[in-house]
Amino acid sequence: MMLTFRSGIPAIRFHQTCPYSALIPLLWQSQPGVVGAAIEHALLNGYRHIDCAMVYQNEPEIGEVFSKVFSSGDVKREDVFITSKLWNTFHRAEDVPKGCAKTLADLKLDYLDLYLIHWPVCMEPGESLFPSNADGTSILDSKSPSFAETWGALEKLVDEGKCKNIGLSNFNIKQIEEVLKVARVKPACLQVESHPQLPNLEL
Numbered sequence: 001m002m003l004t005f006r007s008g009i010p011a012i013r014f015h016q017t018c019p020y021s022a023l024i025p026l027l028w029q030s031q032p033g034v035v036g037a038a039i040e041h042a043l044l045n046g047y048r049h050i051d052c053a054m055v056y057q058n059e060p061e062i063g064e065v066f067s068k069v070f071s072s073g074d075v076k077r078e079d080v081f082i083t084s085k086l087w088n089t090f091h092r093a094e095d096v097p098k099g100c101a102k103t104l105a106d107l108k109l110d111y112l113d114l115y116l117i118h119w120p121v122c123m124e125p126g127e128s129l130f131p132s133n134a135d136g137t138s139i140l141d142s143k144s145p146s147f148a149e150t151w152g153a154l155e156k157l158v159d160e161g162k163c164k165n166i167g168l169s170n171f172n173i174k175q176i177e178e179v180l181k182v183a184r185v186k187p188a189c190l191q192v193e194s195h196p197q198l199p200n201l202e203l
Contacts (some may be wrong), residue, residue, distance in 0.1 A: 036061045040068070043075050052107065053085040053118060054099065055129055059106035067108045082107070083114040083191075085169055086154070087129060091122035091145045096153035100162055115163040116191055117150060120175045147175065148182040155185045167191065173202060 035058045039050060043065070052059055070077045084107065090099030100115060122141040124131045131139040154166045165188035168176060179187060194200045 032058065032061060036065045039065045043069050043080065048079060049081045049083070051083045052103070054087045054090075054103055054106075055085070055118065057129075059084070059103060063106050063108040077109075081113045082109065083116065084112055085116045085118035086150075088119055088121050088123040089125045089129060089131065089141075091117075091141060091150045092125060092143060093145065093149050093153040095125055096150060097157065097162075100157055104162065111161060112163045114165045114167060114188060115154065115157065116167045116169040116189075117147075117154070117171070118169050120147070120168075120171050122150075147178050151179050151183060155183075158185050165189075 039062050042050070050062070052062060066077075066082075069075050084103045086096060086099050090096055100112070103115075104110070104112070122145055124139040124141050133139060151166075154163070157163045158166055166185060167187045167189040168179065169191040170193075171179070171190060176187070176190065190203065192200050192203055194203075
């Protein structure tokens with residue numbers, strides 16, 4: 001049976017935690033000054049799943065809205081399922097908590113409901129989200145941290161209460177299996193692109 005919020009928006013029971021909206025506001029490439037208004041409108045009209053990411057570069061603006069809406073009492077924090085994603089330059093074990101801490105600070109939250117490894121690609125840590133060579137090619141992480149290293153650091157975030165669930169994004173079957181071999185906390189979900197031109201049926 002499909003759950004629904006009072007707004008009529010369908011909801012899905014996620015991993016034995018709170019239900020979240022089956023409809024999600026699109027935040028990728030949202031323009032500054034627009035995304036905040038869109039999120040506020042969405043929350044006040046029944047949306048209960050907000051999908052964020054550090055690389056979208058709009059988490060600080062979204063955080064201002066979260067602070068406003070949650071502090072007003074119009075919407076309770078515990079009724080909203082908030083996802084964010086670990087960016088490629090934070091895959092080393094010592095950098096995973098730094099990436100999460102920045103996202104939590106930007107979003108003005110104490111915890112995330114779901115934290116995903118955004119891509120199965122690790123790039124050189126530093127100031128830039130897109131480190132590149134003079135010819136424009138990406139600079140991959142010189143230490144090449146394994147999935148096991150990154151996943152182990154994410155599991156510690158669950159232990160510390162900073163993330164309720166952890167998962168994967170844009171991983172293929174072989175990469176998922178690598179994580180499953182070492183996972184103490186199993187991935188709660190896999191987020192992938194899926195549409196008629198790229199159905200990803202094998203996943």
